[in-house]
Amino acid sequence: MKISEDTLKNISLLSKLEIEKSMKEKISKELESILLMVDQMNEVDTENVKPMSHPLSKAQNLREDLVSEDIERDEYIKNAPQSDDGYYLSPKVIDQK
Amino acid sequence: MNDIVSLNLEDQIGLLEKKEISSYELTSLYLENIKENKDLNCFISLNENALEQAKVIDNLKDRQSPVQGIPIAHKDIFCVKGHKTTCGSKMLENFISPYSSTVFEKLDNSKTIMLGKTNMDEFAMGSSNETSFFGKVKNPINPLKSPGGSSGGSAAAVKANLCAFATGTDTGGSIRQPASFCGITGIKPTYGRVSRWGMIAFASSLDQAGIFAKSALDSAIALEIISGFDEKDSTSINSKVPNLKEETISNMEHSIGVPMEIIEKIEDVNVKNNFLESIKILEKNGFKTKQIELPFLDYSLPSYYVIAPAECSANLSRYDGIKFGYRCDNPRDLEDLYVRTRSEGFGEEVKKRILIGTYCLSAGYFNAYYLKAQKIRAMITESFKNAFKNVSVIAMPTCSNGAFELGSIQDPVKMYEQDIYTIPANLAGLPAISIPSGYTEEMPLGLQFIGNHLEEGKILNISHQFQKLTDHHV
Numbered sequence: 001m002k003i004s005e006d007t008l009k010n011i012s013l014l015s016k017l018e019i020e021k022s023m024k025e026k027i028s029k030e031l032e033s034i035l036l037m038v039d040q041m042n043e044v045d046t047e048n049v050k051p052m053s054h055p056l057s058k059a060q061n062l063r064e065d066l067v068s069e070d071i072e073r074d075e076y077i078k079n080a081p082q083s084d085d086g087y088y089l090s091p092k093v094i095d096q097k
Numbered sequence: 098m099n100d101i102v103s104l105n106l107e108d109q110i111g112l113l114e115k116k117e118i119s120s121y122e123l124t125s126l127y128l129e130n131i132k133e134n135k136d137l138n139c140f141i142s143l144n145e146n147a148l149e150q151a152k153v154i155d156n157l158k159d160r161q162s163p164v165q166g167i168p169i170a171h172k173d174i175f176c177v178k179g180h181k182t183t184c185g186s187k188m189l190e191n192f193i194s195p196y197s198s199t200v201f202e203k204l205d206n207s208k209t210i211m212l213g214k215t216n217m218d219e220f221a222m223g224s225s226n227e228t229s230f231f232g233k234v235k236n237p238i239n240p241l242k243s244p245g246g247s248s249g250g251s252a253a254a255v256k257a258n259l260c261a262f263a264t265g266t267d268t269g270g271s272i273r274q275p276a277s278f279c280g281i282t283g284i285k286p287t288y289g290r291v292s293r294w295g296m297i298a299f300a301s302s303l304d305q306a307g308i309f310a311k312s313a314l315d316s317a318i319a320l321e322i323i324s325g326f327d328e329k330d331s332t333s334i335n336s337k338v339p340n341l342k343e344e345t346i347s348n349m350e351h352s353i354g355v356p357m358e359i360i361e362k363i364e365d366v367n368v369k370n371n372f373l374e375s376i377k378i379l380e381k382n383g384f385k386t387k388q389i390e391l392p393f394l395d396y397s398l399p400s401y402y403v404i405a406p407a408e409c410s411a412n413l414s415r416y417d418g419i420k421f422g423y424r425c426d427n428p429r430d431l432e433d434l435y436v437r438t439r440s441e442g443f444g445e446e447v448k449k450r451i452l453i454g455t456y457c458l459s460a461g462y463f464n465a466y467y468l469k470a471q472k473i474r475a476m477i478t479e480s481f482k483n484a485f486k487n488v489s490v491i492a493m494p495t496c497s498n499g500a501f502e503l504g505s506i507q508d509p510v511k512m513y514e515q516d517i518y519t520i521p522a523n524l525a526g527l528p529a530i531s532i533p534s535g536y537t538e539e540m541p542l543g544l545q546f547i548g549n550h551l552e553e554g555k556i557l558n559i560s561h562q563f564q565k566l567t568d569h570h571v
Contacts, residue, residue, distance in 0.1 A: 007456070015410065015455045016417075016432075017448055018440040027449065030509050034453055037510050040399045041469050044476070051471035052478060054302045055288040055526020060331040068329075075195040081424030090419050091431050 001035040003028040102126050102258040106167065106315035109261055113166045120166030124151040124210050127168045131212065131259045137235045139254040141173045142181050143213035151210050162207035163318060169204065170260035172251050173214035174221060175306075176295040177201045184297045185217040185229040185247075188416050188423045188442035198295025199327045200264055200306050207322050212260050215250030219444045220413065221271055221299045223247050224515035225506065228446040233503055236279060242500040242540060245275030245515075248309070252279040255309045262310040262319045266296060268303045269401055270496075270519025273531035276309055277495035277543025280533045282560065282570060283309045284316045287551050288526030289334035291320075292327030300408035301332075303401075303523045312570050313532060313560035317341040320553065336551060344554030345561045353379060353559070354389035354488030359518075365498055367537035372494045375534045375544045378566055379492075384559075389484045389491065393476045397520045400477070402513060403457045403470035404524075409447075410454030416442060449509065478525040485549040490559050493518050495531040495543030518545060528553045532560045533569035541569070 008028055012019050019027055073086060082089040101109070101118065112118045124147050131140065144150075147168065154166045176182045176194035183189045197205070205211070218228040226234040226249030234249040236242040237257035244253040248265030252275035255263050265272040267285035276283025285307040296306055306323060310316040321341040327333045355376060363369040380386055418424035418438030425441050428434035443451070457466035484491060495518060506512045522529035527547050534544035544563070548556040564570050 003456075008452075011452050011455045011459060014459060015448075015451045016414075016435045016439050017443070017451060018436050019448075023445075027452070030449060031453060031456070033508070033510050034402060034449075034513075035456075037513070038399045038402050038457075038466065038470075041396060041403075041466075041473055044393060044396055044473055046469060046472035046476070049472040049475055051468050052475035053471055054332070055478070055524075056332060056334070061328065061333065061335065062331065063328045069196075072195070076420075079192055079195065079421035081418060081422070088419055091428050091434055093431050 001032065001039065003031045102130055105311045106261050106318055109167060110163055114160060119155045120151040120210060121148060121155050123166065124148055124168045124212070127212055127260060134237070134257050134259060136240070137237055137253055137257055138232050139215055139234055139250045139257065139259055140170070140213040141183055141185070141216050141231050141250070144180070144211045147210050147212055154208050154210065157208070162322070164322065165208035166210065167261045168210040168212045170212050170215050170251060170254050170263040171201060172217055172248050172263070172265045174217060174266055174297045175201050175264060176297070177211065177214070180214065182214070182297065183231070184221070185219040185231060186442070186444065186447070187230045190230065190423065192421055194295070196295060199292035199329065200296060200323050203323050204264070215248070215254055215263060217250055218247035219447050220297070221247040221266055221268055222409070222446050222450055224270070224274055224512050225503070226250065227503060228444055230444060235503070236500050238280060238540060239500070241502055243278065243503050245278035245500065247271040249275045251309050252276055252281060252283065255279070255281050255311065262308060262315055264306060264323070265309050266304055266306050267523065268299050269405060269523050270516035272307045272309065273495050273519045273529060273543065273545060274515055276531040277541065278500035280541030280569070281309055281311060282313055282316050282530065282532050283307065284320055284530040284553070284557070285522065285528065286320060286324060286553050287334070287528045289332050290324050290528070290551065290553065292330040292333050294327055294329040298412040300405040301412060302408060303405060305523070312564055313530065313557050314342065314345055316530070317345040317557045334551070339554055341554055341557060345557040347558065349555065349558045351384055351490055351555070351559050352488045353384055353386045354484050354491040355386050356391045356394070356491065356493065357388045358390060359394060359493065363494065363497060365537070368494055368497055368542060371535045371537065371542045372544065375563070376492060379563065382566055387488050389488060391480050391484060393473060393480055394521055396473045397477055397524055398513060398517050400470040400473040401520045401524060402453070403466045404474065406450040406454030407458050407467055408454070410451045410458065413447070413451055474524045477521055481521070481525045481527060489555050491547040493545045493547065495519060495545040499537040499540035499542055522547050526550070528556055530556045530560050532563060534567070535569055
């Protein structure tokens, strides 16, 4: 599978990643070699096989939605790069025009 | 001093029980050894309160757990409240966990002392420990060699006697391959046996926590403590944890499955011969072996390199520079903040895997890649199921080579091939262990046993029996 410039652009856009110009060729080549290895899957006939998304076939455990411990908001907010009075700060997203 | 820190866990427990040594003394010895071996770069951070905590534990009236007072290390992927948890990434360089992982809590409630948090490949993505933002770890046996990855810091720390045992995580081999490279024992239990709560996610359907120790018996003691149902992890198995120590030392009979078709294809003669010799040792001592077939195992690697990156690309979308972690300087707008935060905060390997995962999940490719990989995963799991109808454990090498030189593997696919023998157990969610089985060019090799669902006791037992017959682990 060839990773074209457009494809790389598209997946970096979806991933919210920017690939440096000088790295583009190297990354494309490496992605291609990984996908070439992955393409070996096509040798296997998987007709009528049920896909397996998880090693445990049973349903996930659910628990009652109860408060189980005290969560200190300030402890969590301390990790935010920018916060103000208990709020997370981000650049403005509403266009005022 | 080296005598005491190099003792196995059982013997250290004995000394503590008889009060021939205090936890404070033991902790001091380890801290000293950590300082002396700083060059190995095993730790990302140390616990400044370790000695104080040891003192408190020494003052307890009675022993409340077998491992009370034992100094250990945690992979820096486990959240520990109030401590840094970096996951080997610049993205989390300054992240202080607001809560603790279940693995840490269980060991903390058992009164172990956390010496520090160990170095690892960034977000557990790597097989050499070279992708860590905090620099590579060196193999204690030969500092020019890789300790393996991603839990390389934990493996090297156990080998170099910097802790009594250590925790790790294994998504595709990240416990077993470093255990093999460093010549120690490493076990990844059944998927769901150990809670993933507070363990930073890489690929959620594959990630599982486990233990590095000096022997199978030591691993059994530690693994039993961290195992068990946890309602905070929706994929935790609600099944009673057996007495693993008892199962490990019991007289079990085994029928060992050997996938000869795979063994015959091993290119490295030393690896192949070492494996066959290990099997011979077991046969000579009365263990039955049986040739088995594991069709589709060759397709584990391609299937894994769709599933793991796909799950990684979803899991790592949380690093957006808003609520925690790194944020870029002076963002122009929100989009610029997201893109630059992630581009500056993640290392090259992590970015590559996010890109691969995003590609495989993107419109038009989902069926060809993700669905196909999930179907192959089902077929591999089925072939294990069939094999276990006739055998109690399956034996394979852990890795197709011994520890390689740091910096010597540049091709990503070559690096991924490090995990060809370990990935199948992750895909099928089965327990697997690596134990030392000999050497190639003066570096250790590992023998791997894979067990059936929830049968950690069986692989620990056969490993213990092998370790009674050999001295590769001492």
